[in-house]
Amino acid sequence: MAGEGVGTEERREAIATDGVELVGRRVPTRSITSTHDAAFGSHRGWLRHLFSYRDTVALVVIFLTTQVLDAGTTMYALSTGRFSEANPLLGGLISAKPVVAYLFKLGIALFVLLALLLLRLRWRMRRMVILLFAATSLVAPVANLLRILGVL
8 A cells, every 4th residue: 555664564454352353453564374374485585484383493403413422423433544535526625725624514504405405395285205325324423433433
């Protein structure tokens, strides 16, 4: 409507409250009220919507924790001198500049996580995909730990 503030629209709704009908309630246009609204909003709005689910937050924390554990166990294993980096792409970078290499590995993990979260999947599929990535990323730190302990 002309002269109205930006971000609101006039909706003619009838709301019954104790027998009184209220008409013409203002509704903000930028609020996310459903998954459908979030899916067509900005990336920031979509991520905010996803992080409102506890299961998504828990899986993201597990994924990021396993990535940090992988970097930590790899760093420790390499510092013992008994092991070498198995990744041929990062082997030279880890020996030359280990901090840059580990930040690069964590940056790749964040990029993959962001790409997974920005996929417009149904919540069950999204949960299964992130769970699969979190479970798969747990393999590396467990394998590193078992190698350090001499089990593998």
